[in-house]
Amino acid sequence: MRRLSNNIDVKRRNRNQIFRYVNKHQRISKPEISHALHLSIPTVLHMINELLAMGLVKKDGELQSTGGRKAVAISPVHDKKSSIGIDITRNHIGLVHTDLSGQVLKYTRLSKPYKNDSAYYKALGAMAMDFKKENIKEEDAFLGYGISVPGIVEPEMERIKHSHALGITNVAFHVFTQYISGDTIFINDANAAAIAEIYNDDQPYDALYLSLSNSVGGAIIKNSDARSNEDNQIHDRLYLGDNWRGGEVGHTTLVPGGEKCYCGKNGCFDVYCSAEKLANLTEGKLGIFFEELEKGNKNFQKMWEEYLEYLAIQVNNLRMIFDCKIIIGGYVGSFIDPSIEKLREKAAKRNTFEKDASYIVPCRYRYETSALGAALQHIEKYISSV
Incomplete structure (x- = not known):
């Protein structure tokens, strides 16, 4: 009975692995799948037939041949x-x-x-x-x-x-x-x-995601490829904490005795680096703030310099604690690209151990x-x- 169960588990794992691989490619052949996943051609053929029957993949013409018989292209059915x-x-x-x-x-x-x-x-x-x-x-x-x-x-x-x-x-x-x-x-x-x-990132890594939106938060990403588990939950790559508060960096104290936060405390990181800090200058329109910044608005440039100073302090603090990549995300992260080098310079000046702050990266998704x-x-x- 255990052997039967193990065989079923292996079959399911192989099918899931093959589907995930096909799902990431527009058109691919069975030999390519076999080579990439180190699975036998008969195994791939059997699993592709199952996925075809489930309507999750489809035959999509033929791929160009470098000699010999043209391979049938397999494509995912994303919708x-x-x-x-x-x-x-x-x-x-x-x-x-x-x-x-x-x-x-x-x-x-x-x-x-x-x-x-x-x-x-x-x-x-x-x-x-x-x-x-x-x-x-x-x-x-x-x-x-x-x-x-x-x-x-x-x-x-x-x-x-x-x-x-x-x-x-x-x-x-x-x-x-x-x-x-x-x-x-x-x-x-x-x-x-x-x-x-x-x-959709193929290279697992440790990171801290900073969400700089109208409220400030964070998420701690663990370097574990949860996709290797057939019962995978994407949450497996997040450190959630004992009380589901892992990554709540918005309410760490950045400036003791500083400005009042909506949480009731003074000097929270949220007060100094929320998107609202900038958007309030343009009637809630963050995009307009960055448009004016690009045009050379002196007042906005001064505000942005101050914002980056506070952000650099917190980023350096987080780097000291977690020693990992810091992703600048949220609403502000959508506009950070032109200023990422300036932020890196400010953070590097505060770092005791390294002068290269390339660990600070802008988010990939903007909307x-x-x-x-x-x-x-x-x-x-x-x-x-x-």
């Missing part, structure tokens, strides 16, 4: 399954549609200040259902909604334990989803953004990253079941 991500913030609701490719297919961002009342949750439900109607053509293809929030999420208790940004404590998940039809998974916004950042990461939870859960 076989899809999901929607919802990012809830103090002032907006962001929505993303993705499929098995893990890419953003459609996104939108709507102004909707959060209120813990029935009217807000009805509006949230209407936005979610309308977005689904616009983007999901077949109900059977829809896996569900991922929902990211700026707060401490407790999946076992099915509640948001606390969110300073939203001003709520111990609010059950079903309060948010009472007007949403479909399977839902909740996640902290910074953790969701980190998932999006690492999702609705938390919503995408939230949606990817459903995608990864499905792929793991193949």
Whole structure:
């Protein structure tokens, strides 16, 4: 019985490994799969036939030949399954549609200040259902909604334990989803953004993702290839902490006795490096701040220099603690590219051990990253079941 069970496990693992590989390529041959995954041709042929029957891959013509018989091209069927991500913030609701490719297919961002009342949750439900109607053509293809929030999420208790940004404590998940039809998974916004950042990366690494949005958060990424486990959950690559507060760097003290934070403390990192610190100068439009910065606005340049100084202090502190790559993400991360060298210079000056701050990198995803990461939870859960 154990041998039979082991054979089934091996078969499932091989099928999952092959599907993941095909899912990342546009057109590929069975011999290429065999070579890349070190699996026999008969094994690959058998598993591809199973995946064809499941509708997860398709034959896609023939590949160019360098001599001999042309190989049949195998391609993924990305739209076989899809999901929607919802990012809830103090002032907006962001929505993303993705499929098995893990890419953003459609996104939108709507102004909707959060209120813990029935009217807000009805509006949230209407936005979610309308977005689904616009983007999901077949109900059977829809896996569900991922929902990211700026707060401490407790999946076992099915509640948001606390969110300073939203001003709520111990609010059950079903309060948010009472007007949403479909399977839902909740996640902290910074953790969701980190998932999006690492999702299709083939090289596992340690990193700390800094989410510099209207609230500041972080996510600790572990160097472990969770994809090698057939029961993989993408959360396996995140350090969540004893109380689901791993990476909550926004409320570390940056300036003792400094400016008042919305959490009630003084001098939090959030006060000095949230996106709102910059966007408040342009009526909440962060993009306009950076446009003015590029035009040479002296006041904005002064504010940006000060912002980068505070950010460099925190980045260096985190480097000393974690000794890993620091990813600058969130709303500010979307605009950091032109200033990344300046930030590296400022951080390097504070570093006791190294003068090269190339460990600081800009985020790869620039739009609705938390919503995408939230949606990817459903995608990864499905792929793991193949």
